[in-house]
Amino acid sequence: MKVDGTPLRTIRAVAGGEAVEIIDQRLLPHRLVIERVASADEMIVAIRDMWVRGAPLIGASAAYGVALLMNADAGDAALEAGCERIRAARPTAVNLAWAVDRMLSHLRPLPAAQRRAAAWALADAIAEEDVAVNRAIGEHGLALIEAIAARRPGPVKVLTHCNAGWLATVDWGSATAPIYRAQERGIELHVWVDETRPRNQGASLTAWELGKAGVPHTLVADNAGGHLMQRGEVDLCIVGCDRVTIRGDVCNKIGTYLKALAAHDNGVPFYVAMPTSTLDPKLADGVREIPIEERSAREVTHIAGLTAAGELAEVCLVPKGTTAANPAFDVTPARLVSGLVTEHGVFPADETALRALAARSAR
Numbered sequence: 001m002k003v004d005g006t007p008l009r010t011i012r013a014v015a016g017g018e019a020v021e022i023i024d025q026r027l028l029p030h031r032l033v034i035e036r037v038a039s040a041d042e043m044i045v046a047i048r049d050m051w052v053r054g055a056p057l058i059g060a061s062a063a064y065g066v067a068l069l070m071n072a073d074a075g076d077a078a079l080e081a082g083c084e085r086i087r088a089a090r091p092t093a094v095n096l097a098w099a100v101d102r103m104l105s106h107l108r109p110l111p112a113a114q115r116r117a118a119a120w121a122l123a124d125a126i127a128e129e130d131v132a133v134n135r136a137i138g139e140h141g142l143a144l145i146e147a148i149a150a151r152r153p154g155p156v157k158v159l160t161h162c163n164a165g166w167l168a169t170v171d172w173g174s175a176t177a178p179i180y181r182a183q184e185r186g187i188e189l190h191v192w193v194d195e196t197r198p199r200n201q202g203a204s205l206t207a208w209e210l211g212k213a214g215v216p217h218t219l220v221a222d223n224a225g226g227h228l229m230q231r232g233e234v235d236l237c238i239v240g241c242d243r244v245t246i247r248g249d250v251c252n253k254i255g256t257y258l259k260a261l262a263a264h265d266n267g268v269p270f271y272v273a274m275p276t277s278t279l280d281p282k283l284a285d286g287v288r289e290i291p292i293e294e295r296s297a298r299e300v301t302h303i304a305g306l307t308a309a310g311e312l313a314e315v316c317l318v319p320k321g322t323t324a325a326n327p328a329f330d331v332t333p334a335r336l337v338s339g340l341v342t343e344h345g346v347f348p349a350d351e352t353a354l355r356a357l358a359a360r361s362a363r
């Protein structure tokens, strides 16, 4: 995406495969800081501490993490142990394991001397694939927005949760790709941006993205979505995902399930933008089987922002002694999902369709 006229991506290889540059998303929207990551251990920290975040971007970051591993030691033991450390960085987004497994399958059969070049080439390919996949998701999701625009004048009112934008991928985004394509087509839009407590990916990242792209948007508290849907202020919900089971249960940022319930209750279409790399055919019952990351209580009890003097600061929201639970994701059952917008088209959230999609992707 272009930001103030400059093409930007969330991650890119530099210095002939000596390092990777990432946007440190913890500082957005106040600071746009590009960090250089020069080792697998640094990439593990970047994923775990959410310098980079978003399922597809976590996958690409993991792939580059394996490439950085090969820079240091391309032997079998280092490859296996290092990949397991990368895989353990965050548990929920299946893209992380998908990327590590893909790198392992490619590198294991190779002689150690060939692994470094092969790892960087495959990591680059995974990153480029993500961009192409998101462009295709944009095209298929555009049709949903066009159909709404054709029904009546005025802006198409879209609600999104968390950040499934270009900052959550290598470029374009998944849930925001249809929004950006609709804007390019001149379709009038208005996006309700869920703040998305506790890490505020909506307030800090989606709002920044849409503002830089000139997409009209309004930030809302997470608890306002149901009210807006009851008042007819939402034509379409579109969110991202971190893992989708073969039955179509969708794991996404905490709070997504509540939006899906409100959408279902108000007859609002609820779509999930799903790169097929986020489909996990090994799992069926999402509520029981998907590992839900539990992050630190501090993310709930404290909030970071900019002071009036322009300094980054963190403040405490709770009385001394109050702690917090912080499940980072929840699972929306397939019955609440109107459809899955993939790079191959829009699919129903059901096992028959998803088995066909999984088979197609396996080829």
Ligand SMILES: CSC[C@H]1O[C@H](OP(=O)(O)O)[C@H](O)[C@@H]1O
Pocket (backbone or CB within 6 Å): 053, 054, 055, 056, 161, 162, 163, 164, 165, 168, 169, 173, 174, 175, 201, 239, 240, 241, 242, 252, 253, 254, 328
């Ligand atoms: C395009 S999928 C983005 C997905 O990832 C986010 O989680 P996190 O910010 O914790 O990595 C959120 O679930 C988004 O929907």
